[in-house]
Amino acid sequence: MKHFKIKEKSSECRARTGVLKTIHGDILTPTFMPVATQASVKAVSQNDLKMINTQCLLSNTYHLYLRPGLEILKKFKGIHGFMNHNGPVLTDSGGFQVYSLSKLRKITENGVHFRSHIDGSSHFFTPEKVIDYQSAINSDIWTILDVCVKNPSSHREAKEALRKTKKWAEKAAEHFLKVSKENKPSKKHLLFGILQGSVYADLREEACAHMKTLPVDGFCIGGLAVGESKTQMLDMIKVTVNKLPTDRPVYFMGLGSPEDIWNAIEQGVDMFDCVLPTRNARNGQALTSQGKIYIKNAPFRNDNSPLDPDCDCETCKNYSKAYLSHLYRAGELLSSRLISIHNLRFLIKQTEIIKKAIADDNFKQKKKDFFDSYFRSSR
Template sequence: LHKFMHWGGSILTDSGGFQVYSLPKFRKIKEEGVTFQSHHDGSKHLFTPENVIQFESEIGSDIWTMLDVCIHAKNPSKHEAREALNITKRWAERAAKAYQQTVPEQHITQNEDGSFTVGNSLLFGIIQGAIFPDLRKEAALHMASLPTHGYCIGGLSLGETLEQMNESVLAVTDNLPEGKPRYFMGLGTPVEILNSIERGVDMFDCVWPTRVARNGMVMTSTGRVNIKNAEYRTQDIPLDAECDCYTCRRYSRAYLCHLFRSAELTSHRLLSIHNIRFLIRLAERAREAIKNGTFMQLKEEVIRKYQGN
């Protein structure tokens, strides 16, 4: 992957569990693994805890995740959540064993002088349990007992309430050891990110910033902006005066509004660049505030300004 993408940084790969979750009509979950039918060509495939680890080894990513069973988070039944967690736990044990039997060969990092160093890839376990704090705690304690390098919080930001999300995250982070990274899978909204950082989460990823950009929505320090609205057609100012991204340093709201309303695909890219940079800057500010002991003040300031508009 590193050579293919010409990327010297870290690459995290998902196990495919969420992708299988998104194809309910085309998959069947069994103890062995997941059989699913491709929506591209109709071909059938089998994912197991073992072959997913092998796939990740072959493509040479740096952080490997385990195959898991993800369910919908909006009003799930506890029986369904229990069954999914039980399988996920058994699969995690198999994945950890497969990892230990696999010799990671293609973990590559780029040094300051431009050279590359080969090392071992890391294994992250995915913690499920839906919106039930007792299941989340059980899942966290089980994953903490396995030889992993970090933890993924999966199965959230899928329709549950903010209160349910926060309770579930806390049930996980309160029961994980210190010193290993915690990664919230699929979270990309600033308020929820700050709430999760407060509860001990370290890493985030999401398609949301680019998906909403394709619909004309951008995040700014003073709230959301829907660039296709007529009010922005004559605003000769950046999307966000506090932003240092490529888009904000070069183009006005009026120009971006023109591009979007004219169905120019360039607008999707420029708005995506801004949204991604907005979240990167948010993470940078959060790290600095944690070091300075001022995180809660930063959180309150960002949320007040963001939700004030």
């Protein structure tokens, strides 16, 4: 594939490094994408994102469409101008948000009617409209509207959702080609298809067999990390990656614990996102190479060491746990910013450590080193 080049492959597992070319620059994979749902990574500035070596941001069609609205984004020629971000941006189609946030959702053969979670207004998303919306947002990587199901779901419910998802994917891919021709961009936007199928191996295989017949530039594993067991999740990753062509990137939607990222990369996944590193940061939880810590815990009140001695972020270079503990206890806003920067950097750095392990072909040993250190003690 012209837009995705694999650089190195592990001889021990399916892990690989690659370069994904987008309009706003190259994404070095594997990568973790900070989540900018509403055109903002919560509590973190553009400069902060550069400092932590962000490769790509994730934003969301559902949220941007409702607020600020596409007309405002068009005035800025899209999300990059609006939020002053000049790196790659991937947008989620909004299928999951329509499912999880909106009221009175009604799915028809052609799309989904829903009411806004903000003001109750009525809207109708179709696979074609969602392509047009992402054209207005002008993100680098677009995704296809899908039908999400609750977890657990019966095989019958998951099969019906997959039937619609497949039909919508065909419509979206066709419309994407039309829009791409009309826009005539100097560099092409990329389209990723979303794979559904809940925890049923036969449905996941059916989703892959169908999606690989469409002209998509990458594959998103959707509908997992939603409450199923870790074993089920890993089994579904294996089933999926086994059935996909290896020439395009694979993005696991909504996965963001460091141990899950190591496990998924081992199975051949290339891209990740998750709101937890920033959400947990606002609740005083930090990820460190020695495990998770809760900064409000008593021992940290007079601890003059950084959050993580192995970290190179602004927070760890400049501030002690004692100061961060004080900020958190005092309800100071700076606490959210500093711990968010650290948690994002921690995950991005994990992907850098993993890239090196793949290049050095010692993935299994480095994975063991990480697990031994991360789970050595729980504090």
